[in-house]
Amino acid sequence: MYDVIIVGAGVTGCAVARELSRYRVKACVIEKEEDVCCGTSKANSAIVHAGFDAKTGSNMARYNLEGNALMGELAEELDFPFKRNGSLVVCLEKDSLEKLTELYERGVNNGVKNLRILGREELIRMEPNISDEALAALYAPTGGIVCPFQLTIALAENAYTNGVAFQFNTKVLHIEQEHEGYTIKTNKGICKTKMLINAAGVYGDEIHNMVSKEKITIIPRAGEYCLLDKKAGNHVHHTVFQLPGRYGKGVLVTPTVHGNLLMGPTAVDITDKEGTNTTKEGLEAVLKMAGNGVKNIPNRLMITSFAGLRAHEKRHDFIIEEVTDAPGFIDCVGIESPGLTSAPAIGRRVSEMIREYLSLSGNPDFTAARKGMISMRRLSPVEREAVMEKNPAYGAIVCRCEMISEGEIIDAIRRPLGARSLDGVKRRTRAGAGRCQSGFCSPKVMEIIAGELGMKAEEVTKCGGESKVIAGRK
Amino acid sequence: MEQRHLTCIGCPLGCRLTVKLEREKILSVTGNTCKRGEEYAKKEVTSPTRILTTTVRIEGGRYPVVPVKTERDIPKDKIRDCMEELKAVLLHAPVKVGDVVMHNAGHTGVNVVATSNCCLFHEEK
């Protein structure tokens, strides 16, 4: 019997798990995919929102502000890339200037610090590539960018090291509410728990509806993105949003923490909860809308495009509460934007609810710090020498575009909750995330995975399941 | 009378050649721009040949396969037979470029030779 089972190893589930591991508790995260960070958490804007956008008084506003404030310290503690690069909301037409003021006021009411409205001149000084039509902008210095993979992986690794179990490739099929707690039937067997945390992303409604009579619906809202080569990474320095107006809601254009340029997302409600396919219309829309806010974007430097699904609930707010007709069952649903930003705060709040419910005491062995992977390209020559001295595998470059060494890839596989697939390695190390998109390194990465995990090359997958990379052997 | 259509491979022009045949005997070649086209067409219609290049499996080497080729061109219709025979070959490292890996492949009278060196797994150069 578990004390707590968390359904979903996305950023929310992992944040809850990590905060929960501060207490003495028997907890397990179950995930239908082969790795953490395989759903909404892996395909989004990778933005740490300042918090001016959410409706004042909403959960979104509250957790956004709190999450934003926590992110800096958390990045230090868990060693993941995060940068406060500041956000700009650009106003492109005279008629919308009033809306910019409204946004400013909402931000102030939400508690966002140091907000300012910039005139065109100052804006151009900050972002020379801003659209010629830009009249003014709201500037939020507390806005930031983060690596969503590293954030989620760091939370999961730390939770795991502090005693939380993780079970992958495990899909919840049925939940029975018992006299005390819940019995969960999965494809991997049956488990029992006192409390159940629903962090199932776009499947949050299905999990919720297995226990509650008050049904909810989560609508997968697809957002498509285009990612440009690092050569374009300096095209803008801040995260540039557009003020909704004549051109629609607009898309953002932002550098990523790894130095690429990211544009998107679109927003289309769909029915398929696995519908992460890009569309011709979507990608065209991204490029067109991005060009409205920022000029001269070098689209020919595009290296990939992708789509993610936000878990939209009709109230358009985070639902973080114990379900009324299911004691010990806590929903974390409707976690769409700014979910990534809010995760640390949601983790705190939910673990607090669990602590109260189960009267948990502190975990004396809890270690807050997690040492991230060695990233050779971030080290100075002297530091690199020292690493290679200890382990020569850090001198063998496997991914030439991102300069990722064999040592880093081996580490990604061997560490707690290590990578099991090409995408798992990519999310942890960035091998294959560069301009050639794994053309050169995938055969070598495959070989390393097979060697480390004692499998045949034919068994290596791109992302678990049936995504086998090789069809046979000569 | 039979007509066969070919694309000349002599140059980028890629002339569309028409060959008229009467019981294996060539009556005419048309569509060519130069003499090379005519020669190519005659050869292609009567006895088309190709050099076959592929790989064969090797044990104990740096790589699991080593590249090979037929020493000379072989009749086009023998390619499949040769591939089948080569599937059964398993070499042992080391192998040197030019080493014969199969004699008289597909009864063509042509040998198959290695086109690269494959040294032992830990050997340098």
Added chain:
Amino acid sequence: MKQIQHTELVIIGGGPAGLSAALSAKENGIGQITIIEREQEPGGILNQCIHNGFGLHTFKEELTGPEYALRYIAGVLKYDITILTDTMAVSVTKDKLITAVNKRDGLITIQAKAVILAMGCRERPRGALNIPGFRPAGIYSAGTAQRLINREGLMPGKEVVILGSGDIGLIMARRMTLEGAAVKLVAELMPYSGGLKRNIVQCLEDFQIPLRLSHTVTEIHGRERVEGVTIARVNREGRVIEGTEEYITCDTLLLSVGLIPENELSFEMGIELDSVTNGPVVNQKLETGLGGVFACGNVLHVHDLVDYVSQEAALAGKNAAGYLQGPSNEKLTEGESGNEIGIRPGKGVRYTVPHKIMYKDMEDKVIIRFRTDNIYEKCKLAMYFDDSLIQSADKLMVTPGEMESCVLKRELLNKYPETREIEFRIEVE
């Protein structure tokens, strides 16, 4: 930090360009040469190009890729040339300080007096095409598939669609067919193939593989592994014609949609790049904007014949030797080098290499290589000096898929000493 090593010439890349440049520099009297090669053996991409057809120009015989490479490797091994294999060049500074890394030695820093860039090129990935759909396993660039099959003995798939009819795509259609895969078709966006006629005949027609010109892949299906693709016809502007979509079942999509010179190091050095070739801007010595830094092979512009790569690289090697043996390693200033003559791609010509000629340093002749922007039949290749027609040659046919060249003699330029710019045009009656 370890000690800095000193050497006269560092060549980045041990593929066909790097090997030929090294041999040539050696034969022109350079003592210390180091080749930095990222793979475990020299030869570059030739090692996985096991098909024949290499070396007709250079050796007057038809070799396979590995055989062609071995000829050069044997030459290099004969001389005292250092090849650092399994070694990645991480950075090169303007002052020719090279940082490289490998498993044996860790970080290596080499101070060179001259550098030859010979890093080759990479394949355009799917993302660069923006093909919509899922991102399942089973999408490979043709070169990756070639490596898997020819080096690792692994088959990437069983039912294949190939997008792009460049030579690598065509070669892989035959290769996968021979290994038992069903190659359903090759789709080509353009109304003509970018591959050699010979490859169309011997790789596709020999195996009855359809070539669908003016077709592209509009969607990729399958969530975990590729299950099929939608192909459709495109109009002259390359836009999809609605209603022509067709679903093709397959488990693999190979992309052979273009090569991009790998100029990340050059870019970081601050070398001026040509936006059409994606390679450095060079003069007739194949010297980049940085004196003593030369470029050759596919890093300079993408070639279709390795023979030309070797030829070009030999020139770079010779000129690097000349630079090292010159009276001074200082870069000549504009005035000293005589007038600089620009070479411009005119109508019908996409680019030229070299991009300029330093008249004073010019030897008897310069080979100017270029590609056309379309197929032209019965046309003239015209050379203009400052807008006056100087020379014109009849061409039966030119195509973007086959690199063209033109020899410019010094004696011709001598007749027009005031020339500032040379332009090449394709002229159709």
